[in-house]
Amino acid sequence: MKIMAQASSPQAVLASWLQAAFAKAYPEVAGEGFQARVVAATNPEFGDFQCNDAMALAKRAKQPPRVVAQAALDALPVPEMVCKAEIAGPGFINLTVSAQWLADRLEEQMANPHLGVPQTGEGKTIVMDYSSPNVAKPMHIGHIRSTVIGNALDRLLRARGYRVVADNHLGDWGTQFGILICGYRAFLTPEQQENLTVELLEKVYVQSYNRTKEDPVWLEQCRAELVKLQQGDDANRAVWKRFIDISIREFTRIYDRLDVHFDLWRGESYYNDRLPAVVERLQNEHLAVPSDGAWIVDLKDEGLDVCIVRKSDGGFNYATTDIATVASRTEEFAPDSIIYVTDERQQLHFKQFFAICRKIGLHTRLEHVWFGLMRLPEGTFSTRQGNVIKLEALLDEAENRALTIIRDSHPDMDEASQRALAADIGISAVKYADLSHDPQSLVVFSWDKALALDGNSGPYLQYAYARLCSLLDKYGQDTAAHRLAPATPIEKQLVLQLLRYPETVERASTASKPSHLADYLYELARNYSRFYQSSPVLKAAPEVRDARVKLCSVIARTLEHGLHLLGLRTPRRI
RNA sequence: GCGCCUGUAGCUUAGCCGGAUAGAGCAUCGGAUUUCUAAUCCGAGGGUCGGGGGUUCGAAUCCCUCCAGGCGCGCCA
Numbered sequence: 001m002k003i004m005a006q007a008s009s010p011q012a013v014l015a016s017w018l019q020a021a022f023a024k025a026y027p028e029v030a031g032e033g034f035q036a037r038v039v040a041a042t043n044p045e046f047g048d049f050q051c052n053d054a055m056a057l058a059k060r061a062k063q064p065p066r067v068v069a070q071a072a073l074d075a076l077p078v079p080e081m082v083c084k085a086e087i088a089g090p091g092f093i094n095l096t097v098s099a100q101w102l103a104d105r106l107e108e109q110m111a112n113p114h115l116g117v118p119q120t121g122e123g124k125t126i127v128m129d130y131s132s133p134n135v136a137k138p139m140h141i142g143h144i145r146s147t148v149i150g151n152a153l154d155r156l157l158r159a160r161g162y163r164v165v166a167d168n169h170l171g172d173w174g175t176q177f178g179i180l181i182c183g184y185r186a187f188l189t190p191e192q193q194e195n196l197t198v199e200l201l202e203k204v205y206v207q208s209y210n211r212t213k214e215d216p217v218w219l220e221q222c223r224a225e226l227v228k229l230q231q232g233d234d235a236n237r238a239v240w241k242r243f244i245d246i247s248i249r250e251f252t253r254i255y256d257r258l259d260v261h262f263d264l265w266r267g268e269s270y271y272n273d274r275l276p277a278v279v280e281r282l283q284n285e286h287l288a289v290p291s292d293g294a295w296i297v298d299l300k301d302e303g304l305d306v307c308i309v310r311k312s313d314g315g316f317n318y319a320t321t322d323i324a325t326v327a328s329r330t331e332e333f334a335p336d337s338i339i340y341v342t343d344e345r346q347q348l349h350f351k352q353f354f355a356i357c358r359k360i361g362l363h364t365r366l367e368h369v370w371f372g373l374m375r376l377p378e379g380t381f382s383t384r385q386g387n388v389i390k391l392e393a394l395l396d397e398a399e400n401r402a403l404t405i406i407r408d409s410h411p412d413m414d415e416a417s418q419r420a421l422a423a424d425i426g427i428s429a430v431k432y433a434d435l436s437h438d439p440q441s442l443v444v445f446s447w448d449k450a451l452a453l454d455g456n457s458g459p460y461l462q463y464a465y466a467r468l469c470s471l472l473d474k475y476g477q478d479t480a481a482h483r484l485a486p487a488t489p490i491e492k493q494l495v496l497q498l499l500r501y502p503e504t505v506e507r508a509s510t511a512s513k514p515s516h517l518a519d520y521l522y523e524l525a526r527n528y529s530r531f532y533q534s535s536p537v538l539k540a541a542p543e544v545r546d547a548r549v550k551l552c553s554v555i556a557r558t559l560e561h562g563l564h565l566l567g568l569r570t571p572r573r574i
Numbered sequence: 575g576c577g578c579c580u581g582u583a584g585c586u587u588a589g590c591c592g593g594a595u596a597g598a599g600c601a602u603c604g605g606a607u608u609u610c611u612a613a614u615c616c617g618a619g620g621g622u623c624g625g626g627g628g629u630u631c632g633a634a635u636c637c638c639u640c641c642a643g644g645c646g647c648g649c650c651a
Contacts, residue, residue, distance in 0.1 A: 042594065052593055055631070065631075089594050090631065134651080171651065268651085294649050303577075311649040318651050345645055347578060372579080373645070380645095405613070425613090437587070442580060442644065448600090449586065454613055455599040456587085463613055471610055519588065522598085533606090533615045574613070 010105055010499060011049060014038040014095060017079050018051050018072060025075040026068070029060040038095070040500065044489070047084065047094040048102075048496055054091040065091025099492045103484035106495050109502065110554055114159065115561055116502035121162030121336075127329050128154050128164055130341035131260070134171035135247040135267070136180055136201040139254055140388040141445055142343075142381065145371050148431045148567065149439050150341035151260045152514035153369065155565045160509055165263050165333055168251075169325070172244050172267030176205065178226025181239055182218065183208030198250045201243060230315075257395055257427060259567055274324040275316040279309055287359055299355050307352040322353045323360075330364045337365035339512075343373045344440070369512045371439035377446070389445070398426035398451050405453065421571055425459050426451075428568040432458030435566050436518040456522050458568055464525035465563065466574040468556040471537060473572075475549050484554070485547035490531045494551060497524055501558050505565065514566055521562045528555050 019036035030036075034057075041050045054069035061068050069087045078085050081101035088094050109116035130150025133139050139147075150166075157164050183204035184193065192200055212219040229236040248265065255261065279295060282288035288295045293312030299305060309320050329338055340350060350368035357366060373380065381387045403422035410418065433450045437443070453459045472479075486492045500520070508516040537548045560570050 046594075050593090055593075058631080092594070174651065176650085291648075296648065305577090306648060308649050313649080315649085317649065321651090343645090344579070346651085348646055349651085351578095370579090375644085402613095409611090409613075440579075441587085446586090452586095452600080457599085457613085459613055460599095463611080467611055467614085474610065515588085519598095526598085529614060530616090532610080536610070538610045574611075 009503065010097060010102060011038045011040075013079075014049055014082070014097075015051075017076065018053070018093070021072040021075040022053065022057065025071040026057060026061050029057055040496070041094065044493065046088065046092070047086075047096040048492075049095040049097065051093040051095070052091075054087075054093060058091065069093050099486040099495065102492070102495050102499065103486050106484060106498055106554065109499065110557065114161075114502075115558060117159055117505045118502065119161035120506075121157060121160040124161075124336040125163045125165065125333050126157055127333055127335045127338045128157070128166045128341070129169045129338065130154070130166070131255075131262075132169040132171065132342075133247075133251060134176075136176070136198060136205060136243050138198050138202055138388075139251060139391040140381070141391055141394055141450075142374050142388070143391055144394070144430070145374060145434055145439070145443070146341050146343070147255075147258065147260055148434045149369075149371055149514060151258075152435055152517075152566050153339070153341065153509065153512055155567060156505060156509035156514065156517070159505060159565055162336075165329075165335070166261070167264040167266055167329075168262040170244070170247075170265060170267035172247075173269040173272065173321075175226060177229055177240055177243075178222035178224070179208045179212060180205050180243065181225045181229065181236055182222045183211075184239060184243075196242065196246050198247055201246070254391055254395070257423070258431070259427075259569070268318075268321050268325075271321055271324040271328055274328060275320050278320055278324045278327070279316070281360060282309055282356070285360065287356070297352075297356050297359075299352055302355055304348065304352050304355055307356065309356075319349065319353045319356070322349075323356055323362075326353075326357050326362050326364065326366065330362055335364055337367055339367045339369055341369045341371070344370045345373060346370065367512075369439070372442045374443045374445050377444055394430060394450060395427060397447065398430045399423050400426070401451055401453065402426035402429065402459075421574070424569040424571045425453070425462060425574065428458035428462060429453055430458075431566070431568060432461070432518065435514045436522070438515050439513060459574070461521055461525045461559065461563060461568070462571060463574050464528050465556065465559050465570050466572060467532060468528070468552050468559070469572040471552055472549065472556060475538060479546075479550045479553045482546045482550040484550050485543075486551070487544070487547070488535065490527065490534060491548070491551060494524075494527050494531060494555065497527060498554060498558055501562070505562070517562055518566060521559060521566070524555065524559060524562075528552075528559075 015036045015038040018038065019034070022030035022034065022036055036051060036053050038049050038051050041047050054072060055065040058065035058068050063071075066087050069091045073085055073087070073093065081098045082095055083098055084094075084096035086094050128150060130153075131143065131147040133143050154164050154166050180201065184201070187204050187207055188200065208222070212222055225236060229240055244267065279288060282297060283295065287297050288309050289298065291306070294308050295310035296306045296308050299307055307319050308317060311317055326338060329335060347368065347370055354366045354368070375381070376387065381389075399419075399422045402425040403418060406413070406418050406422055406425075413421070429452060430450055433452060436456065484495065486495045504517055504520040508514055535548065537552060538545060540548060563570050
């Protein structure tokens with residue numbers, strides 16, 4: 001199969017012209033190392049694109065900016081697709097480009113199987129580590145960000161051609177299992193043990209944990225069970241395995257609702273066998289030194305304090321596990337990079353173990369994408385305080401709110417369809433609420449924010465898409481043979497915006513901010529809604545109609561592509 | 575104390591590798607449906623971009639400083 005050549009963007013075409021023009025007019029200052037930049041006009045009144053470089057060059061050229069701009073425009077013939085090139089204000093070069101030329105570029109973009117998204121990841125592998133809940137605790141609203149943002153980044157990378165290995169690095173090992181095993185045996189009836197749920201496990205954990213605080217004998221017993229588990233005791237291994245199986249079953253139910261799927265489910269325990277070797281290696285290379293009975297790596301030189309790699313009781317901790325995980329992933333997948341998506345609190349931890357990995361020669365690029373911790377208005381929440389909101393409850397509420405509206409607006413629809421649509425809309429509303437904001441902003445949870453159904457919300461985008469589908473269905477013919485022919489300002493604006501899709505996907509991915517794409521899609525849906533309101537499509541004269549339907553089909557495809565990159569569903573009817 | 579981050583309209587926010595009049599949504603008020611889905615569209619009011627200083631032709635954006643808040647800083651992950 002022939003690979004379609006990457007269509008160069010209008011900006012790139014215009015920038016290379018102006019680059020040559022500046023170089024010709026001012027060879028001394030605009031030669032080597034100078035990069036002309038053309039960006040979208042800040043205001044449609046100014047034109048379609050603008051270049052601000054004349055102002056930057058003015059000082060070095062020792063001429064007023066407007067003179068520099070004029071000299072550049074005089075240096076080379078203006079390309080034929082440029083209808084108007086004028087100098088404005090202090091020295092902006094404003095460019096107005098032929099709508100038809102833009103439309104032709106857009107046709108090229110749509111002929112590309114990736115809608116013009118550069119396949120920079122071709123042949124490269126990235127391991128992504130996101131969501132990663134702890135076994136035996138229900139997922140709560142604090143897990144939604146890592147899951148939803150991580151999954152969107154996963155999808156964005158795949159769209160750029162990367163092979164992504166999404167690994168759900170479950171918290172399935174650690175001191176909590178001694179507490180859990182004792183609690184499980186002491187507090188649960190045989191029936192409860194038979195019908196074990198994560199919710200029960202959580203209750204048992206809290207109860208057992210509280211008892212360790214007041215009953216030293218109990219605490220000792222928990223420790224003993226933990227040691228037995230770590231030494232491979234059959235009975236404890238079996239119980240532990242059961243906790244994991246039950247947890248995975250429940251997590252999967254939620255992931256299915258969220259359309260999130262992993263390639264691997266390797267918990268921390270998967271790397272247990274490698275932990276001693278990691279510490280030995282650090283000891284042999286004199287990177288780890290004893291301190292108060294523990295083994296630490298001193299990273300003060302790098303401003304990263306010290307990091308414990310082996311506890312004074314001989315046990316290993318998370319830093320060791322994470323280093324072992326990097327080693328294992330590097331051997332198995334030879335990834336270009338490993339990306340971790342967690343909340344802001346773990347920044348130091350990641351910096352520390354990234355530094356240690358470098359010291360022992362693990363040179364895989366490691367990246368920590370952090371996001372703002374979700375809080376409640378009264379502060380942070382924790383299992384022990386019992387003020388968590390379960391993720392499942394949030395999803396249920398989202399679907400219920402959507403269902404109420406659907407029953408009202410589609411009384412004719414059968415119950416099953418209403419529920420299916422409510423799921424499509426409700427879940428997407430929850431995901432969009434997270435994806436549409438900068439991941440690094442602080443988030444204070446509120447039901448109304450998380451479940452917004454109008455304005456800048458998931459359903460707004462889905463509604464625009466459903467209207468497009470409805471219109472295309474009513475038209476009922478294939479649009480493949482039609483050509484775009486933008487004739488009105490709003491149509492041209494849509495074409496210009498659609499042309500920005502590839503760069504938007506790339507920017508969202510490289511900046512690790514799905515919000516850039518969410519913003520773009522919202523603007524696209526908004527412009528479509530304005531177009532829809534002001535411009536008849538099916539009722540227009542035939543030539544106009546066919547071109548407009550074609551435009552609608554391009555918008556629909558782009559919107560659908562983008563919504564899927566965010567992990568949002570695209571029902572054809574709302 | 576040290577480190578990371580945040581501060582934009584009543585609320586939620588976009589813009590932050592410097593560009594022209596700081597864009598939206600919610601809420602409030604006023605309009606639009608014999609017309610392709612009103613979860614829509616159009617309009618109005620509402621801003622010392624936390625304060626101060628600096629760099630620059632130009633600062634929400636870069637630098638310094640102060641204020642306010644969040645998070646993290648050796649054996650939890």
